[in-house]
């Protein structure tokens with residue numbers, strides 16, 4: 001069984017190096033091009049899909065739309081769920097990552113960005129960015145909606161969704177693509193590959209590059225492969241890792 005993951009293309013806030021989380025920002029022009037290139041790479045490699053999953057956030061939704069447009073598959077059914085949203089970055093949302101590193105130190109920012117179970121500072125419940133106060137989440141169970149999340153918290157909602165909603169479809173023969181986010185995809189990657197809490201720290205997902213997983217019939221990990229020029233992909237991953245460094 002194969003499964004394709006794609007992180008959204010560069011967003012307006014990726015471009016400005018801001019902590020984004022659940023902030024619903026648009027793709028940048030470069031992000032649109034990355035998403036289209038991802039779609040073309042999938043088409044050229046002969047991929048096709050039956051079902052698509054994405055988050056409630058427009059940078060992932062639009063990425064999926066551009067991918068499907070390039071593949072002439074805009075008619076495919078798409079399921080949206082907040083369970084695939086980016087990790088909620090709490091009160092860090094809107095802050096510049098490099099400036100935050102200057103203020104609190106690179107180590108602290110690395111812990112906030114990449115530690116397994118440390119949450120960033122939480123939003124105040126009265127903050128109008130509290131998802132429980134936002135239209136997009138009006139039909140969701142308010143008790144489940146976060147004010148901040150660690151990667152562990154993200155795993156606790158993304159992995160059960162995968163196991164309950166997506167994996168059964170794959171086992172029934174459906175070809176699936178998931179368009180999501182740096183950390184909601186890291187949550188799935190950790191689970192798929194059974195990575196330790198330390199190993200996942202070093203995983204950085206580039207924007208707009210299709211990541212193809214191959215599993216056995218039971219959903220057990222066999223292999224993975226990024227589609228595209230490997231040196232370019234490595235450079236994009238290194239750039240993501242560096243976003244939390246002080247700018248020199």
Ligand SMILES: O=C(O)[C@H](O)COP(=O)(O)O
Pocket residue numbers: 018019020021022086089113181182183240243
């Ligand atoms: O929410 C964000 O800021 C990004 O999408 C992912 O950020 P990170 O790579 O700093 O975790």
